[in-house]
Amino acid sequence: MLLQLTSDQENFRETTARFLTGRVPIEQVRRLRDDPAGFDPEFWRQGAELGWTSLLVSEENGGGTISDSGLVDLTVLAHEFGVRAAPGPLVPTNVVAAALSGVGGPAHAAVLASVLAGETTASWAYGEAAPHDRLGDVQLEVRVEGGEVVLNGVKRPVESAAQAARLLVTGRAPEGLTQVLVPTDAPGVSVEPMRTVDLTRRFGVVRFDDVRLPLDAVVGEVGGAADQVERQLQLAIVIMNAEAIGAMQAAFEMTVQWSFDRYSFGRPLASYQELKHRFADMLSWLEASHAINDRAAAAVEARSPDAEELVSVAKAFIGTYGAELAQDCVQIHGGIGLTYEHDLHLFLRRVTVDRALYGTPAEHRQRITTVAEHLKETA
Amino acid sequence: MSADEREDVESFRQRARTWIRANLRALEPGEDIEPNLKPTNLTQEEELAVVTHERQLQRQLFDAGFAGLCFPTRYGGQGLTPDHQRAFNAEIGGYEYPARIQAPTFSPCASVLLEFGTEEQKLAHIPAILKGEEIWMQLLSEPSSGSDVAAALTSAVQEGDEWVLNGSKIWTTGAWWSDWGICLARTNWDVPKHRGLSVFILPIHQPGVAVHRIEMLNGLKEFCQEFLTDVRVPDSDRIGEVDAGWTVGTRWMFHERMLYNSPFITVSPGKTQGGGGVSMVDVAREAGRLDDSYVRDLVGEARMLELVGKALQRRVGEGIMTGKMVDQSAALGRLFAGASITRIATIAFDIAGATGAAWTGDEGAPADCGTTFLMRQASSIGGGTTEMARNVISERVLKMPREPSLDRDRAFRDVPRAGSTRS
Numbered sequence: 001m002l003l004q005l006t007s008d009q010e011n012f013r014e015t016t017a018r019f020l021t022g023r024v025p026i027e028q029v030r031r032l033r034d035d036p037a038g039f040d041p042e043f044w045r046q047g048a049e050l051g052w053t054s055l056l057v058s059e060e061n062g063g064g065t066i067s068d069s070g071l072v073d074l075t076v077l078a079h080e081f082g083v084r085a086a087p088g089p090l091v092p093t094n095v096v097a098a099a100l101s102g103v104g105g106p107a108h109a110a111v112l113a114s115v116l117a118g119e120t121t122a123s124w125a126y127g128e129a130a131p132h133d134r135l136g137d138v139q140l141e142v143r144v145e146g147g148e149v150v151l152n153g154v155k156r157p158v159e160s161a162a163q164a165a166r167l168l169v170t171g172r173a174p175e176g177l178t179q180v181l182v183p184t185d186a187p188g189v190s191v192e193p194m195r196t197v198d199l200t201r202r203f204g205v206v207r208f209d210d211v212r213l214p215l216d217a218v219v220g221e222v223g224g225a226a227d228q229v230e231r232q233l234q235l236a237i238v239i240m241n242a243e244a245i246g247a248m249q250a251a252f253e254m255t256v257q258w259s260f261d262r263y264s265f266g267r268p269l270a271s272y273q274e275l276k277h278r279f280a281d282m283l284s285w286l287e288a289s290h291a292i293n294d295r296a297a298a299a300v301e302a303r304s305p306d307a308e309e310l311v312s313v314a315k316a317f318i319g320t321y322g323a324e325l326a327q328d329c330v331q332i333h334g335g336i337g338l339t340y341e342h343d344l345h346l347f348l349r350r351v352t353v354d355r356a357l358y359g360t361p362a363e364h365r366q367r368i369t370t371v372a373e374h375l376k377e378t379a
Numbered sequence: 380m381s382a383d384e385r386e387d388v389e390s391f392r393q394r395a396r397t398w399i400r401a402n403l404r405a406l407e408p409g410e411d412i413e414p415n416l417k418p419t420n421l422t423q424e425e426e427l428a429v430v431t432h433e434r435q436l437q438r439q440l441f442d443a444g445f446a447g448l449c450f451p452t453r454y455g456g457q458g459l460t461p462d463h464q465r466a467f468n469a470e471i472g473g474y475e476y477p478a479r480i481q482a483p484t485f486s487p488c489a490s491v492l493l494e495f496g497t498e499e500q501k502l503a504h505i506p507a508i509l510k511g512e513e514i515w516m517q518l519l520s521e522p523s524s525g526s527d528v529a530a531a532l533t534s535a536v537q538e539g540d541e542w543v544l545n546g547s548k549i550w551t552t553g554a555w556w557s558d559w560g561i562c563l564a565r566t567n568w569d570v571p572k573h574r575g576l577s578v579f580i581l582p583i584h585q586p587g588v589a590v591h592r593i594e595m596l597n598g599l600k601e602f603c604q605e606f607l608t609d610v611r612v613p614d615s616d617r618i619g620e621v622d623a624g625w626t627v628g629t630r631w632m633f634h635e636r637m638l639y640n641s642p643f644i645t646v647s648p649g650k651t652q653g654g655g656g657v658s659m660v661d662v663a664r665e666a667g668r669l670d671d672s673y674v675r676d677l678v679g680e681a682r683m684l685e686l687v688g689k690a691l692q693r694r695v696g697e698g699i700m701t702g703k704m705v706d707q708s709a710a711l712g713r714l715f716a717g718a719s720i721t722r723i724a725t726i727a728f729d730i731a732g733a734t735g736a737a738w739t740g741d742e743g744a745p746a747d748c749g750t751t752f753l754m755r756q757a758s759s760i761g762g763g764t765t766e767m768a769r770n771v772i773s774e775r776v777l778k779m780p781r782e783p784s785l786d787r788d789r790a791f792r793d794v795p796r797a798g799s800t801r802s
């Protein structure tokens with residue numbers, strides 16, 4: 001998160017923080033473990049009133065930002081989610097809202113309004129099943145037949161798939177990448193719930209068997225979605241990173257406190273140089289994570305040419321070092337760190353899931369190389 | 380200069396760009412002018428010629444009004460802001476500039492002078508530094524202590540309005556071609572170590588100072604050791620109060636940890652953290668391994684570390700400037716740079732494969748990787764070790780308990796010490 005928020009952003013942050021602390025304290029997050037949806041729809045609707053769904057939506061479409069950058073505002077929000085391991089489909093709804101606002105046109109205005117109001121949950125169906133589960137591999141088949149668009153294929157893991165009324169599905173038509181907004185109750189759509197390491201996130205496998213929709217279900221141009229898909233990927237990663245950083249921050253602060261309170265051999269853990277040095281490393285990773293994700297957010301907001309590279313750099317770094325930090329926090333807690341009763345795992349769970357979604361650190365490192373190669377060629 | 384008379388960053392950037400393109404030489408593809416401790420085939424005379432050339436470049440910058448952007452105008456600087464310096468850094472990329480006289484001359488040396496020097500000292504030296512007439516060194520580490528700088532044994536004894544210095548300083552990189560040194564010395568042995576130090580400035584080339592060059596692992600002889608024998612320094616060349624040298628020293632080390640984030644230093648965007656990912660593409664290509672997915676993973680990691688390091692430096696710089704972070708947070712940037720540059724050296728060596736270990740005369744980038752690997756730890760030792768940075772972060776930023784110390788509350792002369800491990 002930025003070191004300097006504007007006073008409006010600071011108000012926004014505080015309002016959300018207060019709301020989250022009141023509505024989903026840790027005990028509530030723990031209770032939601034057994035809730036099929038993982039969040040209360042009424043909680044989400046109220047969050048929408050606070051602006052959780054509108055930041056990437058243009059004013060004409062009913063959205064609005066806090067500062068002059070809705071994406072930066074959203075990273076402030078996501079950070080507060082991460083700090084509390086809060087529930088709710090923050091990443092997928094915002095990505096879909098951004099897409100519908102940007103390229104959805106009048107055909108999707110009603111769905112967008114409902115997503116904005118927090119009444120409809122929408123999600124992005126992007127990743128696929130092995131062997132097509134590598135970053136950027138899209139095989140789901142889309143074809144146009146007369147006045148209809150037909151979908152065949154499998155998407156996984158799709159966040160909040162069973163809760164979502166609409167899925168923005170990224171597929172491949174003969175003309176190129178194509179996106180379709182699919183109602184989850186359309187004939188041929190089936191959702192199989194998945195298990196996951198996070199307590200409140202829910203994922204599903206979504207199968208599309210000859211799903212037929214009117215042509216105006218297409219979002220943007222048939223075959224012309226490549227740039228928009230890249231944009232969605234960048235947005236999703238920046239928001240998710242901000243949330244992971246919030247979780248890192250919480251785990252780190254909790255462990256620093258523990259190191260002052262816990263004694264061994266007559267001294268607090270915080271007095272051992274071995275541990276002090278590890279805290280120093282962790283703080284450098286944490287601040288570095290803030291720094292690089294803020295750079296990535298600014299670049300994505302400005303649609304600057306280095307956005308792709310910075311987003312992958314941020315994802316590769318935060319994926320790797322976020323997980324290292326959380327695991328080191330477990331190590332420094334000792335046995336208690338491996339128990340369900342302690343809160344540390346809530347944050348470990350978040351960074352663990354975030355590390356693997358939308359491309360692993362290794363996949364993003366390779367993507368960085370591709371960009372660096374182009375830089376070399378054009379230099 | 381008040382904010383409204385100051386040129387705005389964008390028009391400054393345009394002016395800098397135009398001037399740089401018209402006046403500075405564009406670098407050849409792959410040409411590296413950064414001081415990076417890579418072996419060279421230069422003779423001593425050729426190396427001195429490079430230094431002379433850099434002095435001329437600095438003079439050219441000065442005459443054009445682009446030297447010392449963040450130094451006050453009364454000392455020959457431009458009175459601009461860190462944002463102007465950042466804009467200038469971005470524009471200098473791909474062009475020749477006096478890279479090797481930036482650190483430690485402009486920072487920490489000139490930064491310390493600016494902060495603690497008397498008006499006469501500043502007027503005497505800062506303009507000369509900005510014109511390229513004076514290159515400065517830090518005379519800080521000693522054979523007996525580097526991390527524990529406050530345990531300096533070099534002594535300064537007052538005789539009338541002069542001080543007589545005796546002792547030895549070491550690991551000064553490039554002292555043999557430098558002009559002035561800023562030197563931490565002991566002026567009182569009867570108080571605890573931090574309370575008996577003073578700071579002096581002195582010309583390096585004078586009869587009482589013998590400079591010996593020391594060969595490093597890569598064959599370079601850039602390390603120097605200075606033997607100070609009855610060096611006479613006028614009291615007017617003392618920086619800060621007598622016995623209050625640690626007040627100066629603390630800020631001195633702060634400026635040192637600010638590294639390339641210092642607003643006093645010009646650094647091209649090509650001066651990456653340890654050579655970074657873009658140049659790693661060259662290593663991989665020349666090694667014929669750019670299609671190997673394992674190698675692509677490594678190249679990406681190097682580039683990642685480079686860009687994250689830059690972002691971190693900027694955040695920490697901003698945090699300190701705005702008071703959101705304590706000054707000692709500068710150690711975060713220092714630690715990250717040390718850890719990532721060492722990692723990048725390892726990555727380069729792995730990409731190069733056996734060519735990094737044994738090469739023929741014409742094998743380009745991969746052939747340098749073994750030697751760079753040998754010198755890998757330099758980035759985690761020079762400028763204060765990463766262990767010391769970790770101490771500072773945990774104790775000063777996170778406020779964890781200090782290490783127990785045996786020297787804090789006793790007269791320095793009674794503190795146990797080993798004999799020098801190097802004569």
Ligand SMILES: Cc1cc2nc3c(=O)[nH]c(=O)nc-3n(C[C@H](O)[C@H](O)[C@H](O)COP(=O)(O)OP(=O)(O)OC[C@H]3O[C@@H](n4cnc5c(N)ncnc54)[C@H](O)[C@@H]3O)c2cc1C
Pocket residue numbers: 483516517518519520521522523524525526527549550551552757758760761762763764765766767770782
């Ligand atoms: C490339 C390069 C350029 C340099 N340039 C200069 C220069 O211009 N001017 C100058 O004055 N010096 C310079 N130095 C010297 C450098 O500052 C010192 O080498 C460094 O501070 C370490 O000091 P030392 O070598 O005496 O090692 P020591 O202080 O003896 O340390 C040895 C090891 O013990 C560790 N250690 C020491 N104390 C502690 C502690 N309390 N807790 C944990 N670990 C500890 C250290 O981290 C290190 O790993 C340079 C060094 C290099 C490599």
